[in-house]
Amino acid sequence: MKIHASRPLSARRASQPGRIAIAHDYLTQKGGAERVVLALHRMWPDAPIYTTFYNPEGTFPEFKKARIITSPLNRVGVLRSDPRRALPLLPLASSLMHVKEPLAVVSTSGWAHGFRYEGDTLVYCHTPARWVYLLEDYLGEGGQRSLKGRVARALRPALRAWDSAAQLRRTRYVANSTVVKRRIEEVYGVANVDLVFPPHSVSTDGPQAPIPGAEDLAEGGYLLSVARLMPYKHVDVAIRAAERTGRRLLVIGKGPEEARLRALAGQGVVFAQDLTDAQLRWAYAHAVALIAASHEDFGITPLEASAWGVPTVALRAGGYLDTIVEGVNGVFVPEPTVEAVTDVVEQVLAQDWDRGAMQAHAEHFSEVAFRERLARLLDDPHGAV
Template identity: 50%
Template sequence: MTNPRIAIAHDYITQRGGAERVVLALTRMFPDAVLYTTLYNAETTYPEFRDVTIVTSPLNRIRFLRTHHRAALPLLAWASSRVRVDADVLVASSSGWAHGFRTTGQKLVYCHSPARWLYRRDDYLGADAHRSLIGWILAALTPALSRWDKRAAAGADRYLANSTVIAERIKNAYGFDAEVVFPPFGVSPDGLLEPLPDIEEWVADGYYLVVSRLMPYKNVDQAIEAVRERDHKLLIVGAGPLDAQLQAQAPDNVRIVSNVGDRQLRWAYRHARAVIAPSFEDFGLTPLEAGVFGKPVAALRAGGYLDSVVEGRSGVFFDEARAADIARALNEIEAHDWDADEIIDHAASFGEAHFHAKLDAVIDEMMNERG
């Protein structure tokens, strides 16, 4: 059997996050594949995408939407339905849109989560959805978007989930089972390091590290409050709509930096005392990225962290995303004698080679079933 023609899809490529790192892993696995998406902004996502052949939807002609992709939400179902992909297998990395792209061949969906704005609206908005203007808009759009979403999901030939909790969410949303294939960690410890300006003075004593988009459901504000009265420092790497609010909230022992490249991110992980992961994540790569540097993590006992953190071996859990709970978890981190080699070994089991092998096996099965 000849090698199938593979194409890759992703909702929109306008930011830097775990899902985008998974897409980069797919491009390394299929270096000749064309990448299809609704919106692409080279300035706000990972620079490696510049080396990939990318085909966008007509929405990409609107500059404002490339820099404010959330404003495109009412148009994305329409745009996604008009993406046509000529391939034997389309590997669609989806959190709500790419699973609706049309293809001449088979469609394999790698699901980071069924659409949060449909099925977890309060989490997505960070407050009771009905209290905000965008919540009212979403409520008005929900019936039509929900019908579109379920038709798109039913059109897939195979569904994969990135974590156990997402497999359960897929079952609840669509009524079918999805195999769990964990994503690979995205930051290798072997590359070059570049110090972060104004943070080098913190290296001697170390610091706690949060790597996160600055959005309401990420609970970064609670991590800030957890260290407000501590002697230790907190470095936050990320960008998002809460940037100004969190900058105003931050005490002197907290610093927030954005537009950080991989060299600087490696440096940040290398010199951290421990990493804080305070949000409910579908999977959440941060504990594994910390792990490849031998750093323990204090993580919320929920979501994908239940798959990626081994309590007492690679980190500790806290039960609620509240400052007091996070502070207690940091006390546990400081009191424990961590084995860096053991942490690294655990993270290595989530490497890119394992991810590639799993996907290869699934694609082979799909092609054999098709005959």
């Protein structure tokens, strides 16, 4: 594989009005990637945000104050509610997104780095496209035999070609975790990829609001899962493990696995989604442990839990290797099985935890730290953080 280095950014001051844009794949949900875009928006509140889809009711309300520029596909409600349905159309729609500003900061896990940019690009990559390079992981065991799985496999060669061409046109890539840094270097053949950890931003200072239907869980505490309901998140493992320990479980998230997971869950499991930050604070404040047994590009939920002094049961893989210090804010599980997770949950619940040490660890991943590192990267034409 040919290895090439990222080109230096032009010496432009990003703070100048009208000279910077923000881009993101689609703003339709409340995930860690969307929190990154929120942090970027707070850095440059006047910068337009280019995205293929925008659903104001599905994502964070702060975006309602931003100038959002979408693709024509955004007019199709069924696609706006679930952009995965637009997979065959997204390469063309993304290629037609025209960004004219001299500098764009691009948050992406597949589509936004393929927009048409006139200026330089700093690509903050959450992962190279899962539906190209990690398709089996993305679809899950059941999804591989589905119509969506067959379509995705048929499209993969064309999507790979489109994605590779998009990467070659970009100026500089920044990874959000160590595992993604390696993945970018291996998949794209890019040398010396910079690393800037994303921020956790569920502040402990704000108000709390109980989650309807979950108030009874607060008495005595509960196990917590905060993840999109996708196959690779292994929420089903969390449900079965909680049942074995006799603990109740609060599942926060939505996605295509919702119906299957609800059918699997017993009476001790409560589902919630589209929460406000006040409700999310309440969820962390009353939890006794977070279960995070998924394959993550960056493990942000353990940091949110750490800010509240809540330990995490985390899969020893991916981004959790960056955000978990074993014995400080969590314990690793070797594999995402019910037996392994059950054993480690019981270990975590029996252990005494230092709340102050957890919170100090979380501070290394604050929004202030993220903004400072990104600003240094933009100010340095050689890209040194």
